[in-house]
Amino acid sequence: MAMVIDRSQPPAATTSIKEWSRGVDHGRRLLGKRALVSGAGTSPGTELFGIGEAIAILFALQGARVSVVDISRERADATKQLIDELGGDAITAVGDLTDEADNARCVEMTVDAFGGLDTLVNNVALSQGGGNPATLSLDAWDQVMNVNLRAPLLTTRHSVPHLVAAGSGSILNISSIAAIRGFGSGAYAASKSALLGLTRDWAYLFGRDSIRVNCILPGHVFTPMGDQGGEVIRERRRRAGLLPTEGLAWDVAWPAVFLASEESRWVTGVELPVDAGTTSATAWAIQNLNERR
Numbered sequence: 001m002a003m004v005i006d007r008s009q010p011p012a013a014t015t016s017i018k019e020w021s022r023g024v025d026h027g028r029r030l031l032g033k034r035a036l037v038s039g040a041g042t043s044p045g046t047e048l049f050g051i052g053e054a055i056a057i058l059f060a061l062q063g064a065r066v067s068v069v070d071i072s073r074e075r076a077d078a079t080k081q082l083i084d085e086l087g088g089d090a091i092t093a094v095g096d097l098t099d100e101a102d103n104a105r106c107v108e109m110t111v112d113a114f115g116g117l118d119t120l121v122n123n124v125a126l127s128q129g130g131g132n133p134a135t136l137s138l139d140a141w142d143q144v145m146n147v148n149l150r151a152p153l154l155t156t157r158h159s160v161p162h163l164v165a166a167g168s169g170s171i172l173n174i175s176s177i178a179a180i181r182g183f184g185s186g187a188y189a190a191s192k193s194a195l196l197g198l199t200r201d202w203a204y205l206f207g208r209d210s211i212r213v214n215c216i217l218p219g220h221v222f223t224p225m226g227d228q229g230g231e232v233i234r235e236r237r238r239r240a241g242l243l244p245t246e247g248l249a250w251d252v253a254w255p256a257v258f259l260a261s262e263e264s265r266w267v268t269g270v271e272l273p274v275d276a277g278t279t280s281a282t283a284w285a286i287q288n289l290n291e292r293r
């Protein structure tokens with residue numbers, strides 16, 4: 001019988017994912033799938049997993065062949081090594097995804113290695129460029145727009161012919177609750193909102209080619225990107241939603257598995273917040289919950 005994974009205690013360190021996955025029947029929901037995950041590199045100097053990294057690892061554990069794409073060779077290799085150690089099948093493709101030639105090359109490398117492509121995860125992003133329109137740096141604005149919007153656009157442009165050729169396909173955009181709630185995050189919020197628009201637009205454009213396009217909006221997740229402020233911020237994160245637990249990259253990666261799998265074959269154009277209910281209640285209601293404890 002399949003061992004039940006206690007996902008209330010997901011692994012927080014690279015050593016524990018090996019422990020966590022040993023002897024566990026994860027299911028093989030993505031068997032035969034060929035996936036590209038952008039920005040899936042491992043952050044150096046931390047035991048925390050990034051969302052792209054966790055998606056790449058979980059996809060591989062679910063039987064997909066995974067292309068780990070990142071601007072950093074070191075980061076991409078680290079994720080591939082972890083997948084290799086877990087018995088998965090991964091390649092790396094290194095390039096600056098904001099650059100059209102690099103982007104096209106990364107997609108082609110993936111297709112050449114796997115003989116096609118079934119799933120694209122547009123995960124790459126920078127969380128900078130925030131702030132007041134009066135003072136924000138236009139260079140930072142342009143950089144965030146390039147990485148968070150132009151890169152997914154280019155990867156989608158180069159991937160779609162292969163997804164069409166595969167006969168069915170899935171594109172998953174990783175947005176943020178910053179797309180639908182004020183954060184003061186400037187370019188980040190703008191880019192993540194635009195990704196929602198593109199999700200609906202692409203779902204419309206590619207639906208009749210049997211390509212599904214969906215979007216996940218992660219909430220306040222404890223990742224290298226969100227790892228600032230120590231214990232005070234961690235406690236605030238635990239209290240930001242309706243559930244009492246702090247979200248980890250794995251909590252975003254599991255819904256990504258569903259949206260990439262055939263289990264969601266009739267799901268397209270969807271925006272899924274994965275945020276412990278942060279955006280489903282008012283700030284007032286959540287404050288009430290916290291004061292009751």
Ligand SMILES: NC(=O)c1ccc[n+]([C@@H]2O[C@H](COP(=O)([O-])OP(=O)(O)OC[C@H]3O[C@@H](n4cnc5c(N)ncnc54)[C@H](O)[C@@H]3O)[C@@H](O)[C@H]2O)c1
Binds near residue numbers: 043071072098
């Ligand atoms: N961590 C959170 O709390 C949180 C919350 C909401 C949404 N998100 C979203 O989740 C997604 C995943 O974040 P993450 O945790 O994987 O972030 P991360 O910072 O761990 O990973 C981003 C990766 O992208 C790579 N990268 C940056 N610029 C690149 C470029 N031009 N070309 C290729 N690769 C490039 C980096 O090297 C890095 O490895 C992002 O879209 C982010 O906006 C994260």
